[in-house]
Amino acid sequence: MLARTSKNALVQASKQPFRFRGCLFTKQKSRTKFLARPASTVSAPPSPDDADIIANFDFPQSSQISSPLSHTGLFRHSFLTSPLAFTQLADSTLQRAASLTERIINARSSRKELFQVVKNLDRLSDMLCGVIDLAELIRNAHPDRAWIASSEEVYDKLCQFMNILNTHVGLYEVLRTVLSDPEIVKSLNPEAHATALIFWRDFEKSGVNLPPEQRNRFVELSTEILSLGREFLVETSSARPPAAIKPIELQGLKDIGMGARLRLQAKFTQRDLLVYPGSLQAQMIMTSAPQEEPRRKVYMASNASTPQQIETLERLLLARGELAKLVGKDSYAHMTLGDKMAKSPENVQSFLDALMDYTRPYARRALRTLSMRKQAHLNTSPMPIIQAWDRDYYCPPEPPAPPIALPALTLGTVFMGLSRLFRNLYGISLRLSEVAPGEVWHPDVRKLEVVDEKDGTLGWIYADLFARRGKPSGAAHYTVRCSRRVDDDDEVGDLTFLGEDDVASTELSRTFDTAHRSHMPGQQGEYQLPVVVLLCEFTRPTVSRGPTILAWHEVLTLFHEMGHAMHSMIGRTEYQNVSGTRCATDFVELPSILMEHFLTSPTVLSLFDSKSGERVRHAGTHHEDPCRSIDTHSQILLASLDQIYHSPAVLDPLFDSTRALAKLYETRGLIPYVPGTSWQTQFGHLFGYGATYYSYLFDRAIASRVWRNLFSQHPLDRETGERFKSEVLRFGGAKDPWTMVSTLLDAPEMAGGDAEAMAEVGRWKIEDEVALPGRH
Template sequence: MLARATKHVLSTPLKPPFRFRGCLAAMRRPPSTSASRAATTSAIRPASVDDTDLIAFFDQPQTPQKPTSPTGIFGHSSLTTPTAFVALADSTLRRAELLTERILRARESRDELFKVVKNLDRLSDMLCGVIDLAELVRNAHPDPAWVRSAEEVYEKLCEFMNVLNTNVGLYEVLRDVLSDEDVVKSLSPEAHQTALIFWRDFEKSGIDLPPAQRERFVSLSTDILVLGRQFLNETAAPRPPARIQYSELKGLEDLGMGARLRLQAQVTKRDLLVYPGSLQAQMIMRSAPAEEPRRKVYMAANSSTPEQIELLERLLRSRAELARLVGKESYAHMTLSDKMAKSPENVQHFLNTLADHTRPYARRALRTLSMRKQAHLNTPPFPTIQAWDRDYYCPPEPPAPPISLPPLTLGTVFMALSRLFQALYGVSLRLAETSSGEVWHTDVRKLEVVDEDRGVLGWIYADLFARGGKPGGAAHYTVRCSRRTDDDDSQGDFKYADERDRAIVRVSQEFEASKRFRIPGQDVTFQLPVIVLLCEFARPTMGRGATVLEWHEVLTLFHEMGHAMHSMIGRTEYQNVSGTRCATDFVELPSILMEHFLNSPVVLSLFDPDGTFAIRQAGNHHEDPCRSIDTHTQILLAMLDQAYHSSAAGTPTFDSTSALEDLYKTRGLIPYVPGTTWQTQFGHLFGYGATYYSYLFDRAIASRVWSTVFSPDPLRRETGESYKREILRYGGGRDPWVMVSSLLKQPVLASGNAEAMAEVGRWKIEDEVAVPGRH
């Protein structure tokens, strides 16, 4: 389906045949044999002028733009108004219909059969290019009129795509292509992988079903999309407050906000209403000596209405029915067939092994908390740690750098990122000016990503500052993927078109033409990637100065730039296997690995443009002593996700709360609290349905890659080239198990079977701090 790069890149809930993903693979450049690249030890080059220019670019308040010729969003001359966006969607829809008709007629000409895979990918890109843009606009644009137009565009084109997913004619044409020996031999490995992706997705969408059941598939897919969006809205809905009595706040007098809470309760002579998620709630959970107010806040934060529970269970039942419709035992079986895990049974192998490894450490941490509780309350030995005790007896500590660093401004961090990418890949970040109308807000900065040999690889639009109405958290959006375009043969799409068609599609043709770039020194044209980073950092001001990032914000930026480099490096001929458009349980590997680089003092020296940092161990570096408890909890979440997408979810007696309680009773370390139903706040059940294990899985792989490949010499160019050659250049165009096996030189992983999953489960997850809300 449409693999949109969202807070993840990865919140796309469904993956039907036209999942229009993409991944950089073709145009692979062999490793350079120049002396600088053959060097086996890292050498830190001084910051260039381009690097230091990044500091002012991000740290100074936005200066007035130079007068430029007006254009539209992302430089598309036609996209100057919300109405023009809808017109583009209508034009694209007609072009897609013409191209669909061409593919359906492919068996009338042997020459056309050889073009089917390319044309399917073009059809995918044609729709994805507008849908992905709509996804970004409806999340980032401050103008409600633009948001409304984006919603209309998104729904209109997604509806057409859902129909394509069950188009029997397209499936039959692709079947003939894959059964024709001469055509298959003509396909490059990347093209063949793209064809297989389409084939598997068609089959996953029940293409062999009778017409009535195919219609039901489309209807269910739409229902799931609607239910999922409603569910996400409910996860963000405020919960009713906890009522806290004045007497229950005893002990908070000397704790700033705690003193104000007590004073407020004393003056009003009423119970305090403390809303879950508020600063007051956090203060109580971390600092209230009495157990009762913490218990009340926990109960309030983890309660649900019957309507919220029913909404989630309707979503899960619809997914279970969808799976049964295509002959799968469960939604997990349907979803995981094309992932690294391959099956829910293999996921369970991984989670069980990881849980067995983590449980002793988590138990040890809980024993420490129990002793703290015993000393605090003067109880008999080893009282039970309850869910509301975790933050009080082991307050979460913010992550800190491993060495002493001065305050890091946003521009300084981007400079360090550019220097890191130069050292590893020969790739740098450069300033790029925007034209009037090109961006949706004056905060947005544009960067071009430049390879020292191949020139411009693509563009990053950085929308990094908080503002009213903008979504919270951090996100990476793929607005445009890599794709070769000079061999499109788009004129063949109009063989059966009339003059009216040609007039209608002109807007779409102009939109597509503006995305093409001739590669220097080569007689080929490519569509270069465009990605957008959304964050919510403080805006620089004349009075306050540059934006200084907390360490967790530096981690977040490195994580999202890991996704960005995955999207940028390499040039695939097929957008359906481009960059982050790869298996869900593989896509987080490059981004999580980027966080590990922040554990290296030599990498941290890149934050200093003048080479004057004193590299010394910092006294404030620490590991969260209770991190193993949190890792075990995340394992339970992954297990719950599997249970919710198992065959049980389709039975009449399925009860999501009972399943939650059973899991805690059989696998949990902290007791389940009767009356709580926090599953309705588990938003990843929508975007990551049956694949929530992916983050743990990629954390384990990233830890192993860092410790065995990069840690000895993090800036070594030869190592960066190897990683680029084995992992980044392929995106989704190669089996991820083969890529990881080759990089780590562990042949046992190449099969990707249950033993390979268990082997990853045995690897230690280390050297990376999980920041909530990052994907």
């Protein structure tokens, strides 16, 4: 689509998610051999940049770098100082976008203009994405309700305009003229041609060939889907009614302290305990209550749905099915997957079936272990059935742990380790940057400049890492600004379609559009530099407690999100529509998941050491979850459920999402479905990743293969890092991902990306064993 925004990353659905947000091409072999630094220099003293990072993240009160510059606006946009200014920016952008649309529509009147169509379509997309993506960030991160209200208005206004453009016959016909002209097509470099084809497919996917009445219906359905999706997401996080637990049911609780407090509470209140799903008490009961009944009650409460919640989901699924039918597709999955690595729901099923065949024996073995534990605990007949509320009691989830013993890792130390890792692999460092008054939305936000040893500044990362009231939970990567070439924009040509009054009214948009630009050494032209934001919910450092100490799962989270950020930084393309993380949904998680693998290497972990000569201690603190294969099996079922929910079945008037869930678990599940539950209303990824929930498992398999084949033996090898950088990261979405994967893994048989290639990925091992997608 013209505005390619907001892709949410996949994770284990029942845990706190990672989220990813956001709207030259001939292969060349490097002639220079880069080598990893000798082990003796890995644990070098901090460089001045490293020391600044440690001080600023660990002791912000005493070391906040503030700019001597006068007060500015968000992201140093001088005018973006108030919610009203943001609304004015949106209006200015819409007027400028409308005039550029007219210019493209009239391109057939000039041969020169036809050669500019692909570039101008990308500029039009960038105008919209730049404001829409900023609105998406503000409404999720800004603490001021006035800013949030403004961002909601801006987001809705520009998305409506985007939906109209996606079905614009005039734009489509001009692009068809361009792609039908051999001379123009020959003039397009591979990246430009890939961009043109993306626009072409998105136009056709949006029903541009439909009669006017049906095109209008397409826009109506798209708007309805957006509204229902946002309503669905609100409902997924809404509080569930509590479970009523009798004090006697908590006898023998493993957590003696918590159990005593709960029983004491019940004694004084003289009534049943009300335990709310998702609370610490609920988690404690699921892992520690020896009696089955309180665990069953908490499970039932946690997986209950109201009729309204089910209706919202089923209306969303039906609207998607109708949208697909409108454009001549069998299902929403068929409509969605055509431009993904999977290509079709049939190929997705090939992958899931192969992964299921590999996983099932491990999961059954783990289930037998749980059954024997239950038999010994309750003194039952052999092999009692493991119910859904038994899993966490007989195999309590253990928090992730590093493979070796480590000293306490502060937030600043981890960022120093990230900078050192990127320096070893890519010749890229992180450098603390000044923050001008008004530039950020909260005093906690830190700004990092990403610097290449040859090319200079690549872009900026704004890190909003500490929990606060009203801030969304979890972790997320937001693309605020994409890379693209800007020196050949030909803005003078736009003036033809702007009146004198219009030129003045579009000044805000043009000022916004010209920010964050730079000439890149070794590259022709001037580029718009990427800007991304990382959101996390770590504990804020204080004078009394000292620096923020990260738990291991938080280190994993930070590495994951920085994988997205570096993809955005390195994926420098001439067209924003294919830059960085603007790539296929089932490819976008590969760089971020690969980053997690680096944390399994003691060599990489030594980068956290800030004292010269002092190596991290090697000791066996790492543990594997013996039951994670059960959870991986469950993830495969959820990916299958996602396919069912986006199949032709949803168009049947008798379709019942709960019945479909029960049938899937009855036919392919290991743990029985529990009648009376309807967990699907908490499956938030059904909106952001509709028909593509398989992607996280898929990318985990590929990332595991890349790690084992390329990095595991020499994780800091510069030549290998440069290979991954030049063959994958730099292309963004401008190159076929199957081609990139097959080249990287030296597996030409994978290049076609057919059903057999999908099945082959399903047969690859995930990590050392079958792994659980996502982190706690």
